[in-house]
Amino acid sequence: MKLPPLHAIRLRRAARHRFGWRSLRPDQLTAMRAVMRRRDALVILPTGGGKSAVYQVPATLLTGPTVVISPLLALQQDQITALNDRAQPELRAVRISSAESAGQQAAALDEIRSRRARFLFTTPEQLSNPKRLAEVRALRPALVAVDEAHCISAWGHDFRPDYLALGHLIRELGRPPVVALTATASPPVRDDIVGRLGLRRPRVVVSGLDRANLFLEVANCATEDYRWRRLLALLRAEPRPGIVYVPTRRAAEELAERLTGADFPAKYYHGGMPGGARENLHEDFLADRVPIMVATSAFGMGIDKPNIRWVVHMALPDAPDSYLQEIGRAGRDRGPARALLLWRAEDVGLRRYFTGGAPDPEELRDLAALLRDGPTTRTALRERTGLGARKLGQLLALLERVGAADTRPDNRLGSPRYAPKPVDAATAALAEAERQQTVQRSRTDMMRAFAETRSCRGQTLLAYFGERLPKPCGHCDNCHAGLDAAVSPAGTGTTRGGFGRRGGRNGPRAEEPFPVHSAVRHVEWGSGMVLGYEGDRMTVLFDEVGYKTLSVRVVSAQGLLEPQR
Structure with missing residues (x-):
């Protein structure tokens, strides 16, 4: 009988005794074992997938404190409260941030120094202060956890310039092992996280991106009036609370007012509001005092609210990254939830505008x-x-x-x-x-392809992240409508370019000339990575031109791709 590794036994015991968790998911355990081996890790788990456990459980077994870097004070406070509510000295957490006085910050450092606390929560801004950085370095941290790690990436929709120096700051802390955590990260974002944080041969764990309790639905709206009526239909049919995402601050304010006038009380939230007002809205939403939140993408990161029943997008998101991140906020209690995308072709032009021009x-x-x-x-x-x-x-x-x-x-x-x-x-x-x-435009093209696909939306969405569902997801509008009926008799498909074309259960499947995740090269587009196949189409992410969807038969017949040596 093969015995489980020692680290696995200790981790399971710590999870049970310290946190009351009877078991750990395989993906959590894989990441935790990497941490215990003092190896860097990049962990991509869905919202509510137990990312915090990945650093919290090993931290109880390491000699030295764990420094947790997070961009949101509200998110930090939630995690600190959850740890301290357990009333165990081994789980005590403190914080140094702009929310604490100088005396409170000094007391927090003293608790870590005297081993009365194990977790130190902070922000990149605090570590940017050389004096503070020296104080934290003197604590000799055993582990650094970077939460919401996609914020370090210029490809991420929550890009934070203050995160750019984190790799240098971590080196100045004595370069302890680093675990980077996020809910979504496509291949370009993953590369950015690894490069900017200076992760060394990281153990990359990607798991559970498919959410079976989340019904995916898309409607192409011919007019703005139809888009409005589809939103009202959902509000009449579904319980609350829920989030409506809009592309601009003005749209958030106007739609919240219109919904309230239609007897659907709503509040709006966007990044242009004062910090205090945003914090109050955040708290009101968590306390179920706001049934409908109309917001830009500035709202939602780090929200630990299990009962969000639906998320609606009133325009095409900029990329599948942000879409998956935002819909992942629904149904965290594993109860049924809906993700409805209401889009128009005009949305693409708006996204092109947001991409902006070249810098000066x-x-x-x-x-x-x-x-x-x-x-x-x-x-x-x-x-x-x-x-x-x-x-x-x-x-x-x-x-x-x-x-x-x-x-x-x-x-x-x-x-x-x-x-x-x-x-x-x-x-x-x-x-x-x-x-x-160029790559960002291709990301928007992939989002449009997802909106237009007649194939399984779950398979289509996950293919963007280089993940593969072995069979149709069964929880999207196309699956429920019957994929076979959605494919033309000739099997040609008419959907605009993208990685979701056709395929149904009986759709033709060509041979796969290159393994998924293998490196390839195109004579014009350069180096790329094969992300996935669907029917006789393959999606490749090229370093220079972004995402491209190619005919497998043409690739094979004309030798368009060759293995990257």
């Missing part, structure tokens, strides 16, 4: 020149350039990618020794920005 080459050149003057701070750069924090962060990220910017040990910004000249750096950064925009 003069701003890039001038910023690169300022960095060559010597190490400086972000605050000083904002004052000298007049750039906002978000835009400055994006330009710095571009310059960093082309070797014209770096972060120093004291968290000051400078120019590497062999950095290109400012004008050359601007040219290279502009080319990188254009590449990113």
Whole structure:
């Protein structure tokens, strides 16, 4: 009889004794064992999938505190409360953030120092302070957990410029093992997380992205009036609470007012509101005082609310990443929930507008020149350039990618020794920005393909993340309508480009010339990764041009792809 590894036994025992959990899911255990081996890990589990357990259970077995870095104070507070409510010294959690006074911060550090607390929650902004960074380093952390890790990625819809320096800050902490956690991350986002955090041969765990209790439904709305009537039909039929996502701040305010006037009391939420007002709305929603929240994508990250019964999108999301993240907030109690996408072709143009134009080459050149003057701070750069924090962060990220910017040990910004000249750096950064925009447009194309597909939506959506459902999901409108009936007799399909074409249960299936996740090369588009197959179509993510859907037969007949050596 083969005995289970020692780490697995200890982890299961800690989960049972410390947290009262009778079992751990295989994906959780896999990630935990990597942590126990002092190996970095990137863990992608759905909302409500037990991501926090991945660092909490091993932390009780490690010698040294665990530092948890998270972008949201409300999310931190939820996790701190959950740990401290267990009234066990081994699970005590404290925090240093802008919400605590200097005395409270000093007391928190003292609790960690004297081993009366094991978890230290903080933000990237706190660690950016050299004095604070030195204090945390002196605690000799055994583990760093980066929650909502997609925030570090320029591909992520919750991109946070303050996260960009985290890789450098973690090295300054003595480079303990790192576990990065997020609910969704497509291949470009995963690569960004690994690169920017400096993860070393990380154990990547991706599991459970299919949510069987979540019914996926899409309606192409010919008019705005039809889109409004479909929303009202759902509100009349479904219990609350729920979230309605809209693309702009103005749309959030106007739709909330219109719904309230139609006897569906609603509140709106967007990033342009004062912080206090947003925090109050967040708390009211959690307490079931807001039955309908109309919001931009600024709302929802870190929400631990199990009874959200539906999520509606009133326009095409920018990419499957944000779509999966947002619909994942429904049905966390594993009860039935709905995800309804109401879209129009005009939405694509709006998304193209949001993608924006190219950055100003003069701003890039001038910023690169300022960095060559010597190490400086972000605050000083904002004052000298007049750039906002978000835009400055994006330009710095571009310059960093082309070797014209770096972060120093004291968290000051400078120019590497062999950095290109400012004008050359601007040219290279502009080319990188254009590449990113090309990939982003392909992400929107994939979202449109999902909306237009007549195949299983679950299979189609997960294919974008390089995951494969062995059979139709059974919880989408196309599955319920009957996939066979949705495929034309000739099996040709008429859906616009994308990775969801046809396939049904009886659809033709061509041979798969390359394994899923294998590296390939195209003579024009360069290097790529095979994400999946559907019928006689294959989806490939290319480094330079983004997502492409190709005919398997054409690829095989014309030799369009070859294995990447």
